[in-house]
Amino acid sequence: MKQTVNISYVVFLSFVAAVGGFLFGYDTAVISGTIAQVASLFSLDSIQQGWFVGCALVGSIIGVMCAGVLSDSFGRKKTMILSAILFSVSGIGCAISGTFNELVFYRIIGGVGIGVVSIISPLYISEVSVPKYRGQLVSLYQLAVTVGFLGAYLVNYWLLQYSIDGAEKLTHPLMLKVFHTEAWRGMLGMESVPALIFFFIIFFIPESPRWLILKKKESSAKHILQRIYGNENDAQTELAATRAASHTETKSEWKFILKPGIMKAVLIGVGIAILGQFMGVNAVLYYGPTIFESSGLSNGDSLFYQVLVGAVNMLTTVLAMLIIDKVGRKKLVYYGVSGMILSLILIAFYFTQGEALGIPNLFLLICFLFYIFCCAVSICAVIWVLLSEMYPIKVRGLAMSIAGFSLWVGTYLIGQLTPWMLENLTPAGTFILFAVMCVPYMLIIWKLVPETTGKSLEEIEKMWDK
Template sequence: MNFKIVFIAFAAALAGFLFGFDTAVISGTVELVKEQFNLSDAGIGWYVSCALVGAISGVVFSGYLSDKYGRKFMLMLSGALFLISALGCTVSGSFTELVLYRLIGGVAFGVASMVSPLYISEISPAHMRGKLVSVYQLAITLGILIAYFSNYWTSLAHERGQDSGFFLAKLLYGEQYWRGMFFNEVFPVILFLGCLLFIPKSPRWLMVKNRIDAARQIIDAYQIEYQQQKTEVKEEKTGFFKLVKGIYRRPMLIAIFLMVFSQICGINAIIYYGPSILNEAGFTLGDALGGQVTIGFVNVVFTFVAIYTIDRWGRKPLLRFGATGVILSLLLISLMFFLGDSYANYVIVGILLYIACYAFSLGPVQFVIASEVFPTNIRGRALTISTLFLWGTNAIVGQTFPMILSELKAPLTFLLFGVICMPAIWIIKKYIPETKGKTLEEIENSWK
């Protein structure tokens, strides 16, 4: 095993950890912020989805800037923005300020969601690429889990402020302890920025920039697979319409489909509004936060399943099995809500089954395939477009879910998610190619 490559992938994947942490930390603050600022359902929707609007903004410029200044530069920029967001949310004095800093955090994880898997795919050997890019998704799930632990611990610190073990936290966070939930993100941000100091620039990006000697030094030093000759690599000024037609059309549609499906199946409704959903099932806020820790743990465990199997079984089988499991889980959750309070515990079972199916399939595979299918000379801009669809769909779900939940109630809401997702099984079977074991250059040539 090439441990240098593993470290590089780990360092870049920490962007995913921050993405996951920043995404999930919001769930513990929703009810507290709603009460403090007296927010309506629409206001809560904006509080949650404003970061997603920021993510869309981050994606818009990250493709262009990653092609112009490099993948490493953009990773460092995302780290700086994560730091500003975490500190700003901690000290914000009004709801408007809080939204502003959430927008900045959104820009950060918009950049991270596009650049991190892109960078990892460009430095990974073909036989390990699925595994290493999946480490990015593992980092997201770990970030989500640690955010849940952090939220739960911070709530305990508030409740047990007189206990010696929690006195300092009580002193720091005071009554508005949701601020402490945001502040806890500062520590992994510092780790991420420190690790970035020790990783190289992407050699494939250097090749596109015609910096051949610098690229070759990195390729030789880190034993990176690279098959394309320098005469075959040149930067291409490709507009939007060229990216959605000709030889680029099929990979673009594949990436867009995976990004959209990964969101309309409702994953982030559960991540953002988990405590609210569990409250709907009859759990208290404290029990709901504890339940989300269990959800985060299952998310991490089954992401390891994807890492172990994605380069053995392939991308397509994981997608098919996982999508089927996700749909059946949504229908089960809907049924348990229909049956009433006596089946509340089975709602948790359905959610855990849903998370498990998502974690070993849609979660990691969407990023793996999207980072593989595009040619090097347009990969940054093409990923920008597909990732825009991810965050656009995410923002719509995040904004509308509390209103849909309020109007339709939980049984019909989860039934709606399940029905919407059903056509995906046929699309995966018919249109998604298998890219296991192929170099990026072989995948690129297959479209030609």
């Protein structure tokens, strides 16, 4: 019998959870416009600049280590509330920090929020979704991340222009400091606005029905499922399927993860999570303005180029969201990663031969935009969908934390090492390295990852058991 779905209600739940993705994107990308200013103010060398970028990623690693345990123990909703509080404290703290160490401390707090929300938001969306729309709805989270990227780039660009022309008229000493003499404070501090909005709107959504079933709160779960499906019969069917999937004789979550099929899924998740970070996307998102400046652009022009990168990232994610449940997860990876390899090689070619051949900066911009297009339509859209749907309900939070931990370790290493690589491997060598790392990623997806499009979470769990 065909299920009915109250799609407007499911979209509302997914939208609220996806606001966490916006904060993820903003906190991750806002750093790109502040590096030069902070480095100049505090006289940072290349290693210290890497630490300024990477310190938030240390927080992210802490966040993902805690997220699974917190969400499995206290629920998805309460854990999202915690992340909203962390983002709010981080934004305000960064704006008023007096020393570099204080700034690093508040960036780490924001990083913990990133780590928590990167696991819990897509997990929540996956658990309130239905198979037909799950890819699109979880991709809504990734879309929110890209909107956060673009929002950060626009705020950085606008505040830089405002600090040069207009902010000098401010009379309050703190406002003058935040928006004129040290505009990076305003860039980081603006995060507190969407963070507070996220905090309040979370109270308008229910707990994940699958988590409630796992905790034997079936009457509450059934009420939520009835709102999702619009009738009692479908709600009862889903409740029974989830109850059966969550029932197991293995008491320990760690022992369950060590089952051969489940361990294989966890290791694959770890592999694609960490490899994805060494394919260059976060290097571009964090250090885009720095890379553009190395090609001869001014600071203002490089920030404008980064706005274009953010716009392409967001618009391409909309495309990915529309086609992911039609084309399939694996095909998107094949097409997108092939394009990433080509664009990375062309970027390396520009940095080796561009000046000698008189190739204009526009060529570099086009290559970067094509790279972002290929990345956004494939690995960026697919990774969180796969991680949110490929694990059994009993250990979904814990398994996602393990995969998320590896992802953020990779992100931290890229954030920390990119300035060193650009300086010692040269930009060309750095982008060739990124291109090489695309190959094992595509092989893993091809040989080891099953196609999950159109399957229920319970059906996917049975695939790994086999």
